[in-house]
Amino acid sequence: MPRLYTNTDCPLHGSEYCARLHMESCDTCTVRGRDAEEMQLLKQDLDAIAAMMPEEGIDALFLTNECVLCKGEEKGARAWYAQTDIGNAEPRRKQVGFLGIKREARAGSILPIQLACCDACRKRYLMLQYVAPVTAAASIVLGFVLMSIRAIREPLMAITPALPAIVFLVLALGGILGGWLWRGALHKRYSKTTYLSIFRIDTLRRMKRLGWFELYETKDVSRLVFSKKPFRQGLYTGASGHGTADKPGEAAEFAEE
Ligand SMILES: [Zn+2]
Ligand SMILES: [Zn+2]
Structure with a gap:
């Protein structure tokens, strides 16, 4: 669903950055009121995250009427959005911890994930x-x-x-x-009928290789919450958020790190 962004003065207006952020409106946008320096940092972060995203984006995980947690050919009908957050250590930042000792934050990026989910798969998770x-x-x-x-x-x-x-x-x-x-x-x-770990799903399997991990780890099943409605806004929660990780040049650059 394309959204109407009214603030045409925004430096991100109409850009890929704006599409990735997928804010509900310019009034609630995280970019609002940022100075040029903050804007530059934000773009850097968005570029870093894009480099860890599959080129086709992740919208196929939720912009579908078929459950993506169902295994096999027969897919249940989407009745829910299974939601969680995943993290990536990149981009690395120093974070001041207790006693002023600098330590590396576990997650440099946090990404909301939502998956089209059928009634049966939700029931199994519950x-x-x-x-x-x-x-x-x-x-x-x-x-x-x-x-x-x-x-x-x-x-x-x-x-x-x-x-x-x-x-x-x-x-x-x-x-x-x-x-x-x-x-x-x-x-x-x-486990014969449902992906009990979200990183078994094709797109997410590739994202795991790009360093993404589950923030709320449990030993053998992903921790998901179920909502009737998709996220209203947030990084890559829209149709047009694309990544750059699959472009050969940048993928190679990433692998060297
Ligand atoms: Zn905007
Ligand atoms: Zn299902």
């Missing part, structure tokens, strides 16, 4: 997120409730006074272990 903690919590609550019932607790105590506590512990540990095993089984099953 199941993997919640099945273990919910099972553990449910078994702890169950143990607590059972042991607070006199008709159950007192016969157990008659056998040995510590028995109610032992039964409670066994139930709680069983719930924790059971939830963990259940999650593992689901992960194995879901």
Whole structure:
């Protein structure tokens, strides 16, 4: 969707920089009111990020009616936007940490990512997120409730006074272990139909090689939030944000670093 940018005095007006920023309007634009020096730094950052982006951009990940998390030929219909942020160590900057010691920031760039996602894939991600903690919590609550019932607790105590506590512990540990095993089984099953790590998706796989990583890492599944609506604005959230990484000259330059 092309947007109408009203501030024709903006030095970025109509430029590729403006397209990459994809602001909602000139009034909310990050560029607004910047002096020439800040503008130069911003352009440098945008150029650095473009050099780490695939030439075709990333809009095919969300400007589509088909789920990009589905594996195989059959794709579910887009019902959600699965969203997260990814980071890249480039461009490197010194950041003053505790005690004034300079250390390198982990992420020099942060990029919002959104993926067309179907109902089934969203459900699988949510199941993997919640099945273990919910099972553990449910078994702890169950143990607590059972042991607070006199008709159950007192016969157990008659056998040995510590028995109610032992039964409670066994139930709680069983719930924790059971939830963990259940999650593992689901992960194995879901991974046949859904990309559970976003960097398995073709475009993102190439971006990983360009140094991008997940900011909120979990061991075997990407952390995503699901929204009915796409991002309103932000870097490369529009149709016309292109990268330069695939151009041979610049790709070679990048590889030397
Ligand atoms: Zn503008
Ligand atoms: Zn799907």
